[in-house]
Amino acid sequence: MSVLPTLDALRDGAAVVSLPMTVRFRGITDREVMLIRGPHGWGEFGPFPEYADGEASAWLASAIESAWQPWPRPLRAVVPVNATVPAVPAARVPEVLAAFPGARTAKVKVAERGQTPADDVARVAAVREQVPVVRVDANGGWSVGEAERALRALSADGPLEYAEQPCGTVGELVELRARGTGVPIAADESIRKADDPLRVVRAGGADIAVVKAAPLGGVRRLLAVAQQVGVPVVVSSAIDSAVGIGTGLAAAAALPDLVHACGLGTGGLLAEDVAPPRSWVPDGAGGLGLAVGRAEPDTDRLHALAAPPERRRWWLDRLARCHALLAAARSAG
Ligand SMILES: O=C(O)CCC(=O)C1=CC=C[C@@H](O)[C@@H]1C(=O)O
Numbered sequence: 222m223s224v225l226p227t228l229d230a231l232r233d234g235a236a237v238v239s240l241p242m243t244v245r246f247r248g249i250t251d252r253e254v255m256l257i258r259g260p261h262g263w264g265e266f267g268p269f270p271e272y273a274d275g276e277a278s279a280w281l282a283s284a285i286e287s288a289w290q291p292w293p294r295p296l297r298a299v300v301p302v303n304a305t306v307p308a309v310p311a312a313r314v315p316e317v318l319a320a321f322p323g324a325r326t327a328k329v330k331v332a333e334r335g336q337t338p339a340d341d342v343a344r345v346a347a348v349r350e351q352v353p354v355v356r357v358d359a360n361g362g363w364s365v366g367e368a369e370r371a372l373r374a375l376s377a378d379g380p381l382e383y384a385e386q387p388c389g390t391v392g393e394l395v396e397l398r399a400r401g402t403g404v405p406i407a408a409d410e411s412i413r414k415a416d417d418p419l420r421v422v423r424a425g426g427a428d429i430a431v432v433k434a435a436p437l438g439g440v441r442r443l444l445a446v447a448q449q450v451g452v453p454v455v456v457s458s459a460i461d462s463a464v465g466i467g468t469g470l471a472a473a474a475a476l477p478d479l480v481h482a483c484g485l486g487t488g489g490l491l492a493e494d495v496a497p498p499r500s501w502v503p504d505g506a507g508g509l510g511l512a513v514g515r516a517e518p519d520t521d522r523l524h525a526l527a528a529p530p531e532r533r534r535w536w537l538d539r540l541a542r543c544h545a546l547l548a549a550a551r552s553a554g
């Protein structure tokens with residue numbers, strides 16, 4: 222973010238929308254985000270409601286970059302994407318996967334509170350019936366011992382591409398990796414919620430880095446982290462609207478190396494979006510892809526999906542607080 226527009230300029234083009242989801246994910250059934258409009262198009266400001274202002278202001282920096290700056294030069298026109306499977310009962314897996322036709326990689330949520338290891342095994346087995354490459358995401362839900370047991374059970378019938386954030390802390394990830402489960406470890410929260418996004422890899426806690434544009438403060442910041450981190454990266458969404466997915470695709474398109482499918486197919490989890498659904502395209506390697514490009518929200522959808530007035534006020538207040546934090550950070554140099 223090389224420019225900081227005035228608060229009025231941000232407010233002028235702001236829309237707050239509530240997007241219904243097809244299935245509960247991270248405990249939510251509607252995704253609320255604010256969209257802002259600038260000279261280069263739209264940007265998405267969508268930190269989850271429970272995030273504090275300090276963390277949320279990075280998301281604002283990303284939205285401003287999207288709307289006020291051009292994207293870095295793309296190195297590819299299509300980004301391979303994975304299907305994302307929430308912690309649904311195994312019987313609902315076919316219905317979820319139907320939204321990702323032709324996906325050859327799926328990310329499966331595991332370690333959901335209130336569920337058992339057997340639920341995870343059943344869900345992963347149901348995914349394996351349809352998709353050859355499977356990764357899991359525990360969102361830090363396991364202890365080291367639980368992770369070791371779970372990863373052995375989940376890879377008994379076939380390899381896992383990787384396990385995303387199996388444990389909560391960097392120390393636990395280092396220990397789990399040292400135990401050698403045979404499953405590569407990816408860091409997500411240990412990057413997006415850390416003061417130093419490079420620390421987990423330097424400490425020996427991850428083989429793969431999951432990077433998300435909004436929490437890192439934008440596409441350019443993501444590219445800088447990817448360049449420095451020294452392990453393969455996977456660009457993912459934060460359950461973004463079509464606008465935020467465009468930002469993630471711009472980041473993935475500009476990466477010199479992209480080995481793994483990206484978690485940018487989450488439009489498949491939204492029942493409604495601010496722009497017509499981006500069509501799936503072949504990724505050139507037999508899997509599912511998305512074409513790179515900005516999304517242009519349409520006015521009718523923005524009206525139809527507008528959040529209630531009290532929620533709009535809540536987002537405008539949050540916008541003002543986060544803008545003040547970015548302004549203060551700038552003047553501090
Ligand atoms: O990586 C993907 O396949 C999709 C994105 C995704 O899973 C997530 C997006 C936003 C919040 C998270 O709980 C979740 C994740 O942990 O990676």
Ligand SMILES: [Mg+2]
Binds near residue numbers: 360409
């Ligand atoms: Mg994750």
